[in-house]
Amino acid sequence: MNKITEASFQRTYIIFGAVFVLFTVAITMFLLLIYDSTIMFILIIFAYSLAVIILAYIFITVLGKKVTRSIKTIDEIMDNAISGKKNMYTGYEENMLSSFESKMYRFIAMSKSTTDEIEKERNKIKSLISDISHQTKTPVANIMLYSELLLDGYKLNQEQKELASGIKLQSEKLRWLIESLIKMSRLETGIINSVNKTLMPVFQTISTSIGTVFSYAEKKNIQIQVCCDEDIKAYHDVKWTSEAFVNILENAIKYTPEWGKIDVIVSQYEMFTRIDIKDTGIGINEGELNLIFKRFYRSADVSQYDGVGIGLYLTREIISSEGGYIKVKSKLNKGSVFSVFLPNTK
Structure with missing residues (x-):
């Protein structure tokens, strides 16, 4: 049994014991007041009260030890069941514990x-x-x-x-x-086990992502500017985080008219590093802001653009697997801001 549980039980015993003692003393005083108080009567009352208090103390002590022992036994049963050790209880007094242990073993076996x-x-x-x-x-x-x-x-x-x-x-x-x-x-399916988070500069990852989409942006004469201190770091996997940034940047380029602009702004907070990717594109309808990260979701407003609705879904999954999260703000015909938060502390 953990210390908090033992302490709570002890407090309960003390409270009930104190209430019982006060009740016994009160009854004793009441009897002494309403009856003629001879010395023999007083001794008998006090002896009786003392015996009741002692028996109550013994009862509470024994009960506390029984409860503590039972909980420790249950804890031992669970530990043995988890580790695969068998220690079945077969006595008449332990029939409930035996049933509990049997059920616990069946549960562990089914779970395994x-x-x-x-x-x-x-x-x-x-x-x-x-x-x-x-x-x-x-x-x-x-x-x-x-x-x-x-x-x-x-x-x-x-x-x-x-x-x-x-x-x-x-x-x-x-x-x-x-x-x-x-x-x-x-x-x-959790198959990607190569997402190895390390404390790395964010600027390097952003530069890699921009290099991947630079030719695409150049064809549309879209300018990409980065505001990031090279010393800002975050726990992330460079390969997969770069993939997530590429998905956001490709969408920004795709939905931004020619001669547009994309700003990448990085800020460091106490627990997270924030990466804002802001574009001057067509924007997103407010009612669809909670839908764009769903798998295969595509707005009717962008049906003329190529795509199948996987990029943002994949981006959110990558960021989530790294312990971060992503938010979006947007206004129609004014652009969107995708904010990625990556942890910078363990």
Whole structure:
């Protein structure tokens, strides 16, 4: 039994004991007042009261020890059940404890069986995801390569060029979709165990992410500015956090008109490091702010843009797996601000 529980029991015994003693003394005084008080009568009353108090003390002490011993026995049963040791109680006095222990062993066995089944299913999913990743990577890469060879190495008329360009574009979309689905599945099933959080400078991770999307932003003449002290750090995995930032930045570029602007502002708080990614895009309807992080969710307002609604879902899963969280504020036709909070303390 822990100390807090023992102390609470002791307080209960003391309170009840004190109340019982006061009650006995009060009754004794009352009897002495209403009856003729001879010496023999007084001695008998005091002897009786003292005997009652002593018996009450013995009863409370024995009860306390019994309760303490029973709880310690239950604690021992649970420890043995968890560790797999068997110490069954078979006596008549211990029949309730024996029943409790038997039920505890059955519960532990059922839980272990369920855990084993979950682990088997997880391994199957892991194998399936690996197979999908391996089986689709080469065909998609070959299709993209052949389409590039057609565009670069052969004289094609305008219609043929459009068809080859279409093949290349759709292949790139298919590759991105397959990669996103694989990453999402790994996150959902807990297969990604390579999210190793270390205290690293945030500026380095942001720079890597911007480098990934820079050409995309350049095509739309979108300016990206970063305001971040190079000494600001946070606990995160550089690879996966960079992936999360890329998803946010790609969305910002996609939904921001040409000649727009994206600001990345980093602030350090006591327990979290905040990374704000602010754009001048089309914004998000207020009623959809709680929906955009759902898997495959896409607003009707952006149906003309490419996408399947995985990026932000994946971003939230990555940030959550690192012990952080993400918030968003937005105004239609004025832009959005995605705020990522990463822990900077353990």
